Amino acid sequence: MKKLVLAAALSAFAAPALAAAPGTPKGEVIMEPPVIVEETEQASTPAGVIIPLMLIALIAAVAD
Template sequence: MKKLVLAAALTAAASTAFAGAPADPVIEAPVIVEEANSSSGGIILPLLILIAVAAAVSD
């Protein structure tokens, strides 16, 4: 009889330990920040260099 009570107690303890599935972790998507470049951003620097070279050659 003691073995039956012990088996019932262990079964009850084991069933509560595995009563539910663990919740899936919530993973947030990384935030990607991009700087906005204007279309003329790539042409200004070469134009300034060209003007500086033209000013240096003209002297």
């Protein structure tokens, strides 16, 4: 039973030491770049309607 407790204690102390990312020295903090969120402008309604209508008219003209 002592060996089991000793193994559990050693693994508990060894886990954080081995948790660093591979290839980085101990104690080095890995910095992630900040995420920048930009709001996009909504497409104007006429442009959103005119282009599909022109496409439908073009297809109808070619089909005739």
